[in-house]
Amino acid sequence: MKTALTLLALAMLSGSALAGQAPGAAFAPDVPVSGRDRFYTSDQFSNTVSVVDPAANVLLGVIRLGDPTPMNLSPLYRGQLLVHGMGFSPDHRTLLAVSIGSNSVSFIDTATNTVRHTAYVGRAPHEAFFTPDGREVWVSVRGEDYIAVLDAATAKETRRITVPNGPGMTIFSPDGAYGYVCSSFSPETVVIDTKTHSIVGRVKQESPFCPDIAATPDGKQVWFTLKDVGRTQVFSATPPFAPLKTIETGPITNHVNIVSTKAGQFAYVTIGGLNQVKVFRTDDFTQVATIPTGALPHGLWPSGDGSRVYVGLENADKAAVIDTASNTVIAEVPIGQGPQGVAYVPNAVPEGDGMQNLQALGAAGKTSALTLAGTDGKPATQVTLFDQGVLQTLQAAVTGLPSKMPFVLALAADPKGAAGLEPLAAFMTNPAGAAIVNAIGPIRQITRTDAGASRRYLVVVSGKPGELGGVVQMQTVD
Template structure:
């Protein structure tokens, strides 16, 4: 978003596009076609350009906000994931999914001025956020379940925190003079809470969500509320930061991943040019029965899309490299839906199948390949 609330940038990963919306009318102002698989972007501090991380390539695109013309490309390491700016507007930070590094870019010259090495145990980073006071940069590492905290002034790593499987987005709240960081952990269906200190952050609690796979997170400007999207439940949890409890859950569109809160962006324009894509479609999260792999667990997110049901399968604790078959179960027996293979860590992060599930099956079964139900 633009810092004055006059624009919102939206990245379309599968269309290789970056668009700018006018919040007052909710209409698209410009569209820029960029490189392969752009991921996350921010409007520059001066409001004139949009900086987008092109994760399928290896650079940041600088786009003219008014015309959609790509003005510049800033080369970085492989798989840049997001661009965030320091509060003073002097620096841009770019994290990477396929490289253990953060690029520090001088905004005025658009040149990479430093590289911050991310510890190997943390690995690639999908999301990042800079604290409102400009002191720290927090990185989420979904593949390893870590969060890295970097001193955004000295460009030195302060801490690597073990936060849990599919660690996603960080964000920040200040209440009663105390600074807090919140990190969504998709694999635990939790948001973890840390007290920020001059040294290593202190974990002080966690929030249990109403649904599955918390992902994006953003506070209200007065820091009284946190909003967390539940990717696999098509919902948003609203959290009271005084109690750190979920006080309301809203149904939203399909597969939400990120959100922002822009105060007073559209005065008097409530409801203008809005739609209801995917709102109210059926979605369920179920446990999958696992046989032949002691200690393993699996689950499926099932949602109705475009006349068919999408089955999103995840599993943990499987024998590394072993193949399995997922069966749909009903009164007539068990029927194979798809094969999956565990990675070197015994995890299947996401395996998609499409079938008429809701009208056909009552459950799912996971068996070693070749084994019959």
Template structure:
């Protein structure tokens, strides 16, 4: 099989990572062995997700965010809730990223930790690459080109391999996490979106964006063991496995639903109506019990459920964020905090799980997507090899006006979210204007304009809604000097426009799948 790998700093990895990280453990082993003498001690974790450890927060812990527009990974010290800097994996979204000679990463999006918290796996969804980073030094160990529209992945229990779901190829690609390069790939069904691992390390669970099912794969043989059908929707953006390994929660961003799956009985036990842009689930075991947390981007909320394995979980509270579009989330090692990335505010909110209140907000890189928490990941005070790319210049969420003259940005009742959101960022000295529309007229073309202080308008771009009247992500790049954004209807889309939209969807159809995804799903991946 042809694959490309880039090795960076191999000597440092061989001398600093230790023999355990280099593959002395069987894939079938339930848990990795304790660190050898002289290694930095990693807290024990369950399923590589850090949700069931008992590790008090310290200066050796780290929080990471994957920043899609600045193409960075932000590094935070949770002991002080201070941003230490960023790891640049490419230049920011504009500029040389459009050049055929560009060799950096584009669309830094997915994150996962090895179970010893010594290595971070980073998935870039546009350049289709996986970078493995040493958490002690913030250095890239190796980089591998993987399958089309690679999205989210996980390390195997021994840390030797990184499995990533390829949304555009119906495959999971297996990466050599120690040396780089593709080991193999195998089919798992239409539009795989993410891979998570059982606590014993023997079973990988894959959700999909083109099928309402979960695929269970034997980690040792790469064979499909079974499939759990009957999820709430065919498009599952993210998933997480509970610390005890008994439940899997799969979110359905477009439908505003979440499926709760009993992994012992291999069946769906509940489909929760959670709201627009339902996103990442995660878990926290606290002194008050075991809870599931779920970001709902379209409501600027995080929902908290008391778990009820085998039954329907109960909604405990809704946490309201001051920022916009909560996305990735992860608990601290001791479960006392939940860290939540705010996609449209370039920030991380810190939730106290005892009170379910936001206690702090931390600035990070541009457009944070996935987020992970790593106990005992780095030396105290270490900020080696970090820069400042993507930091500063917080985005603005500006007012919007619909064609009938009403405001588009107020939150609507009945959990419908906003009709029109507009976020403006400074990227490489130019404004990136991001629009998201809900419940407009279907298959209709709209003209978006920047409204100046004196009321004059400057055209930004036109876009066409889908058959539901939605536009998940519309981008324009301009010198934005306006104070708001307004829409004007240009009427029903022409036959030519609809034909181009149909052709684009058909071109992105997954081989062997029953449906298609739109180009925006594969290119900018706001659907995680």
């Protein structure tokens, strides 16, 4: 009770509160949507943080943390690379942006959009979040086997907590007693006592690939997603941390977050392979809504009053705005390339216009899309080409294939893939028959309808490079 009262007092003093929404406590007051709030996305291919005014649903600009490809390939490159994860402080004054490729955590002032500190940690960090008391930042170092604990004031690493290999994300109980760490490489989530920094609980994951985890504001449950098998698991947030439910959600199950409204407490889950957000009650786990979105929904976060949910659309370079009363998309906002983690920060800008140090979206706003259909003619794979100048970064959200089988994304000289196959990327489907596939090159120029005799077509072929089988998916032709 003492901890709860302390948190409530801090919320009232800050003016922005913890909002009764994740990651805060249910007893904290709601914060109505206003022009002081900000919605942020970490844009992996443009290496930017997009800054959105949720009152007007407009992009204010981007915080440029790094350069696009190929400028970021220089051995003398100093910017950030693969901007991916996101978190924020309890007082809503500091935003965290995690960059996988440069092993960094950027501490960004929300009022001025300036980078105050940059901390460099171990290989391939994925997500970072402040402890509820605001004193520490826990970084899941997914390329290794530990949580890097940083002093929030200095951004210096103070300790490491050894966890199962490949920690995907850490989130905390609203009272700050526990940190919950799921894994992207090991089939186990662990619970850590925040005072002793020791593991006090273990929960079996039904697969080794968890990218995201959320704790409910009522302090009773923890939800996490399993991207490779298309499931979402729920366990008790308190000892003995017992499993409560496993839900079949769909291929490329990305992120989960919790929303509190007058109608109850709900879990919103992004399903990339279906381009949907699914909504579940947290009391009986029934599904109450399916919300169509744009291409490849990824991160999502509720507003401070739970009236909206903002979703980053990874392959559409947009944020979708969901009204939680009707569970419909009411707006879309253009943002940077390949949004991954997101954060909605109430009262992020208490004074001024919050426009300092923002840049225009520029070339990062240019993308084009292609569709691949299966042999039955039905659309199965959505491909986005993110403009990087002469080159494009290709990302394909592949679905509809047999599970755990090798395939190749290739260019073909004819629409049916019968001749001139040139492999772009080999991949293995996950247990749900899906995969995220990347390549880079001047692909838009040669797949356009006006490319003439040099035109090529994207196809998916069974097998491996050098051992290609039959074409299983083909680019739909205009």
